[in-house]
Amino acid sequence: MTAALPIRQVEKPWGKDVLPAPFKAPEGARIGEIWFEPPAGLPDLLVKYIFTSEKLSVQVHPTDAQTEAKGLGRQGKEECWLIVDAEPGATLGIGFDAPIGADKMREASLDGSIEELMTWHEVVPGDFFYIPANTVHAIGVGVSLIEVQQNSDITYRLYDYGRPRELHLDDGMAVAKGEVYDLAHWHKRVPVEGSxxxxxxxxxxxxxxxxxxxxxxxxxxxxxxxxxxxxxxxxxxxxxxxxxxxxxxxxxxxxxxxxxxxxxxxxxxxx
The missing domain is CATH 2.60.120.10 (Jelly Rolls)
Incomplete structure (x- = not known):
């Protein structure tokens, strides 16, 4: 049995047709994600690369305790991002500029102003962010990153820039924290070399x-x-x-x- 994990290239309208080395998108394809199938020997983690040419939706994930309380089993999702390539001015939206309550967050999700209330962090290769469950977040334009996460597909979408996709405001408001992201605690600069x-x-x-x-x-x-x-x-x-x-x-x-x-x-x- 080979040690290498099977790779799945996922086309997305917000993906990129020119990927950073060593990746190469097939002719005419916009690749948004490259997944490595979780192995039977380590099923609780999912590793993937994400490449963006448009902003991704504003979203939030629940904790294990929250999904267990809903009868969904242990399906919480915490994740982290290591930036491997970034266009000038590329950003990640994580948390809010100031604390915000659930009612105001719901209203801002409906009228689109949530994007303006979030904190957008400009990024360069080597930036590392841990994203605890319940943190409102979004990946901006021109970002390529490695994501390591709990292997869960539960995502509550709060805002999607007018795209015709379902929002999950009831579930999202039940778990989202309208907090300022603790950059000093959750962010690191990772050197190109060194452990x-x-x-x-x-x-x-x-x-x-x-x-x-x-x-x-x-x-x-x-x-x-x-x-x-x-x-x-x-x-x-x-x-x-x-x-x-x-x-x-x-x-x-x-x-x-x-x-x-x-x-x-x-x-x-x-x-």
């Missing part, structure tokens, strides 16, 4: 590794994990994995790390 802890739980772990993992990082990954190459060719259980791919390793011992390679390591936490 760094990006997410330290409680739902999943994510680390950038340059060369071989340090003992401290290796201790965080005692069993199955995902390998997401950024620079250099990696070998996982005998399979070569290049940047733009993702692989399941049953243990770190089965991964050959190039001396100058850079990759992300990820695993879900027990829960």
């Amino acid at each position: 760094a802890v990006l997410v330290d739980g409680p739902l999943f772990l994510l680390d950038q590794v340059h060369g071989r993992p340090t003992a401290e990082i290796a201790a965080r990954y005692p069993d199955a994990l995902l390998i997401i190459p950024r620079e250099g060719m990696f070998t996982v259980a005998g399979d070569s994995i290049a940047p733009g791919g993702c692989a399941l390793a049953k243990s770190l011992d089965l991964v050959e790390f190039p001396e100058d390679g850079v990759c992300l390591l990820a695993r879900a936490c027990a829960g």
Whole structure:
């Protein structure tokens, strides 16, 4: 069984026909997402790339506790974004400029002013943002990013710029926090080279590794994990994995790390 995860290219009207290296869109296609099918050995995490030529909808996700309370099982969604490419002036909308109540948020969602009330953060490659559940967010134009998330497809859409898609205002207002995003706590600048802890739980772990993992990082990954190459060719259980791919390793011992390679390591936490 190959270690490399199957790749699914997803066409979206808001996607891009010219993708950052090493990706290439098929002729005439606008690729919005590249998904790596979650492996049976690590089903709780989903890794994907997102590429935008238009603003994505303003949305919010519930917590595990909120979906369990609705009888949906553990379907909460927390996620994080690492910017890999950005056009000049590209932004992410996360949280609000000032606290906002549920009634005002609903009204702003209906009349479109929610976009103006949100905080839009200008981004460059290497920006990293953790997005807790209940955080109102949107991805702007000209952004390419890696998303690592809880493997859930529950999204409550609050505003969609007049596109003819369903909104989920009752469900969204029940979980959305009209708060200012804690940039100092949830944002990091990730160097092109060097190792760094990006997410330290409680739902999943994510680390950038340059060369071989340090003992401290290796201790965080005692069993199955995902390998997401950024620079250099990696070998996982005998399979070569290049940047733009993702692989399941049953243990770190089965991964050959190039001396100058850079990759992300990820695993879900027990829960």
